[in-house]
Amino acid sequence: MRQTLDYLRETASQTAGPYVHIGLAPGAAGFDIYREELGRDIAGPNARGQRIRVEGLVIDGMGSPVKDVLIEVWQANADGIYPTPDGGAVEDGFRGWGRVITDFETGEWSFETVKPGAVAGRHPTVSSVARRVRDTHPDWMGRTDEAAARMAPHLNFWLVARGINIGLNTRMYFPDEAEANAADPVLNLIEWEKRRATLIATRGEDKAGLPVYRFEIRLQGDDETVFFDI
Amino acid sequence: MTPAEFYQRDRRLQPPALTPDYKTSVARSPRLSLISLENTASEITGPTFGHGDIDPIDNDLIKNHARTGDPIGERIIVHGRVLDENARPVPNTLVEIWQANAGGRYRHKKDSYLAPIDPNFGGCGRTLTDGTGYYFFRTVKPGAYPWRNWINNWRPAHIHVSVFGTAFCQRLITQLYFEGDPLIAQCPIVHTIPDPDAIQQLIARLDMNASVPLDCLAYKFDIVLRGRRSTLFENRLEGN
Ligand SMILES: [Fe+3]
Numbered sequence: 001m002r003q004t005l006d007y008l009r010e011t012a013s014q015t016a017g018p019y020v021h022i023g024l025a026p027g028a029a030g031f032d033i034y035r036e037e038l039g040r041d042i043a044g045p046n047a048r049g050q051r052i053r054v055e056g057l058v059i060d061g062m063g064s065p066v067k068d069v070l071i072e073v074w075q076a077n078a079d080g081i082y083p084t085p086d087g088g089a090v091e092d093g094f095r096g097w098g099r100v101i102t103d104f105e106t107g108e109w110s111f112e113t114v115k116p117g118a119v120a121g122r123h124p125t126v127s128s129v130a131r132r133v134r135d136t137h138p139d140w141m142g143r144t145d146e147a148a149a150r151m152a153p154h155l156n157f158w159l160v161a162r163g164i165n166i167g168l169n170t171r172m173y174f175p176d177e178a179e180a181n182a183a184d185p186v187l188n189l190i191e192w193e194k195r196r197a198t199l200i201a202t203r204g205e206d207k208a209g210l211p212v213y214r215f216e217i218r219l220q221g222d223d224e225t226v227f228f229d230i
Numbered sequence: 231m232t233p234a235e236f237y238q239r240d241r242r243l244q245p246p247a248l249t250p251d252y253k254t255s256v257a258r259s260p261r262l263s264l265i266s267l268e269n270t271a272s273e274i275t276g277p278t279f280g281h282g283d284i285d286p287i288d289n290d291l292i293k294n295h296a297r298t299g300d301p302i303g304e305r306i307i308v309h310g311r312v313l314d315e316n317a318r319p320v321p322n323t324l325v326e327i328w329q330a331n332a333g334g335r336y337r338h339k340k341d342s343y344l345a346p347i348d349p350n351f352g353g354c355g356r357t358l359t360d361g362t363g364y365y366f367f368r369t370v371k372p373g374a375y376p377w378r379n380w381i382n383n384w385r386p387a388h389i390h391v392s393v394f395g396t397a398f399c400q401r402l403i404t405q406l407y408f409e410g411d412p413l414i415a416q417c418p419i420v421h422t423i424p425d426p427d428a429i430q431q432l433i434a435r436l437d438m439n440a441s442v443p444l445d446c447l448a449y450k451f452d453i454v455l456r457g458r459r460s461t462l463f464e465n466r467l468e469g470n
Contacts, residue, residue, distance in 0.1 A: 007315050008454045012428040013244055014405040015252075015419060016390065019338045023328025023354045023390055030339040033295055033352045035285055038324075061257040068340075074276065074398045082275040085396070097277035104340070122270045156272050158401055163254030165245035165422045167401060171272075190265055220261045229239065229264035230273045230399045 013166035020070050020160060025101050039100075042073060042113040044093025049078025049117070053212045054172070054201070055110035058102070058159065061220035065107025069161040073098040073111065080117035080150075115174065115211075118150040121185050152180035152187070154199075159217065169228045172215045173200045190226055198225045234458045235269040236399055237315060245422035252418045253379050273399040279324040279358060288356045291329075291369035295352030302348055303332025303370030305446035308406065308434065311363040312393060315457030319363025325453075326356040326392040327367060327406075334373030343375055368446070374413055386413035386420065395455040406451050407433045 021029040027037055043051075058066040075096050076082045081089045083096045090096070102109045155172040173181050181187055181200065190196045201213040217225045247259035267273070287294050292301060308327075312320040330336045330353065333345030337353045351370065359365045372387050389406040407414050414420055414433065423429050431454070440448035 006317065007457065008313060008317050009243055009428065009431065010240060010315060010456050011402060011404055011431055011454045012423045012425070013402060014390075014422070014432070015255075016392075016403045018340060019328065019336045020390070020403075022336060022338050022352075023326050023356075023392060026352070026354055029337065031295075031337055031352060033354060034288065034356075036283070038279070038283060061259075061261075064257075066258065072401070074272070076272075082271055083277070084275065085278045095277060119271055122268060151270060151272070154272070156398055158398065160403055161258065163252070163256075163258035165247060165249060165252070165255060165259075167403060168247075168260065169399075186267060186270070189267065195262075219258050224260055224262050226262075227260050227264050228267045229241070230267050230269065 015162060015165055016070060016160035016167075018068050018162040020068070021101060024070060024099060028101050028104075037099075039072065039095075039098045041093075042075065042095060042098035042111065043077075044091065044095065046091040047077060047094050047114045048091060049114040051112065051210060052115050053110060053112050053206065053210055054155065054215060055108065055212060056201075056215040056217065057107050057109070058161075058217045059219065063221070065102070066161055066219070067102055067104055067107040069102055069107075069109075069159055069164075071100040071109060072158045073100060073113070074156040074158070075113065075154075076116040076119050078114055078117045080119045080153075082119070113155075116153045116155065118153055118180055121149045121151045149183065149185045150180070152177050152184040154184075154186075157217070168219075169230050170217065170225055171199055171228070172213070174213065175200050175203050195226050198223055234460065235274060236397065236456045236458055239399075239456060243423070243425045243428040245424070249418075249422040252422050255422070269399065274397045276394060276396055276398040276400065278322070278396075279394070280322075281358065283324075284356055284358065289365075289367045291327075291352065291355045291367060293368075294355060296350045299350055301331065301351035301370050303351075303373075305368070306371050307366055307368055307440060307442070307446055307448040308389065308451055309364070309366035309437075309440060309448060310434075310451040310453065312359050312365065312395075312453045312455065313363055314395070314400075314455050318457070319359070319361075320395055320455055321359055321361045321363055323359050323363075323396065324356065324394045325359060325365045326354070327369075327389050328354040329369065329372040329389040330375055332370050332373050334375030336375075345373065345375070371408065374411075379418055383418065384413055384416075386411045386417050391451075391453065393453055393455060397456075400455040402453070402455060404432060404453070406449075408449060409433055409435050
């Protein structure tokens with residue numbers, strides 16, 4: 001008998017197409033159908049921390065703004081905690097998730113939220129066998145377990161649009177977190193410092209003094225934004 | 231306890247970014263390699279939705295935009311399960327769909343195809359899977375429509391499907407096609423997927439057992455999201 005593995009295979013992705021708004025943001029497609037559209041309020045009214053605005057453009061390989069992109073945002077709260085299904089750990093009403101579409105004429109997008117905190121980083125995966133070998137090795141004995149490096153505050157982005165066959169994952173980091181960014185294990189995974197810079201927003205302020213972070217996402221060309229295979 | 235990590239995405243089953251036969255991808259595809267990132271808390275967590283977020287009528291496209299009567303078209307049920315690569319059901323996850331009407335026209339201010347808007351058809355729906363990962367929608371079968379790519383490209387009848395899962399790294403948008411449609415074989419968007427079996431997995435099968443006699447046909451469409459590694463137990467040596 002030939003041995004087989006009984007895993008299923010992930011469903012293949014297809015482009016969201018030009019009419020993604022009908023399904024995910026019908027108001028923008030030009031009609032009103034749901035009691036409430038999802039993803040309009042990321043942080044909710046009770047969120048702690050600094051209120052901010054984030055804005056930018058997605059730019060294609062010809063240097064033109066992509067006017068039909070849809071972005072989803074996923075972020076931790078100001079304490080660096082992600083909402084979990086059972087809730088409780090984050091403020092009531094903090095969703096951590098938002099859905100953002102561009103202006104059809106200009107391609108500009110923006111949303112308001114709170115600035116996330118630093119997030120606990122990845123614990124190195126060590127199988128129990130490897131752990132046993134390691135813990136009894138003379139070089140290791142007496143040392144404490146590795147602490148997970150914290151990840152600098154960041155927003156996780158997922159982009160879909162016509163012409164994008166599978167959603168693109170990237171992260172936005174904050175320019176006023178230079179020290180945390182320098183120690184961030186994900187930024188440091190990127191070999192080229194010039195490319196790390198593509199993930200760091202610029203900071204301004206609006207008339208009311210609200211911090212405004214601007215983040216251009218370049219799909220290709222010079223300064224192509226770093227996208228992740230997560 | 232932090233949720234477990236996920237199996238690596240099998241990129242051989244997934245469409246690459248650059249697929250010149252689908253022309254729009256050329257200027258919108260990253261040219262540099264993706265940076266592979268081992269799962270962190272940012273990827274293995276994700277948004278959750280509840281019954282307070284949606285209404286029961288949201289999964290009935292025959293009724294959720296009805297004005298003067300039912301929409302024109304072939305009445306169908308689309309149903310199936312959301313599973314992960316371990317064949318485990320994904321319960322309580324949000325599934326959203328959108329589609330053209332029976333004439334192939336979208337209710338979208340950017341769609342100008344000459345087929346008419348159906349006043350009784352919106353073209354979108356959403357639902358949560360139940361405890362066994364099961365979902366269903368009632369709708370009308372969408373029509374094929376032409377699109378600008380080559381001079382004479384037509385999309386096969388399709389429904390766009392968006393699914394969340396439990397983690398941001400499981401997020402997926404795909405398209406459902408219908409068994410027997412000759413346009414599937416000709417479509418440059420379908421063929422952005424390099425693996426023939428992966429294409430077959432996007433073709434919903436006619437499901438006579440789930441149809442309603444004298445009312446509507448049914449199509450079955452299961453969706454598979456990335457699977458989680460199992461939790462590392464001390465008594466299981468490789469923890470996976
Ligand atoms: Fe379509």
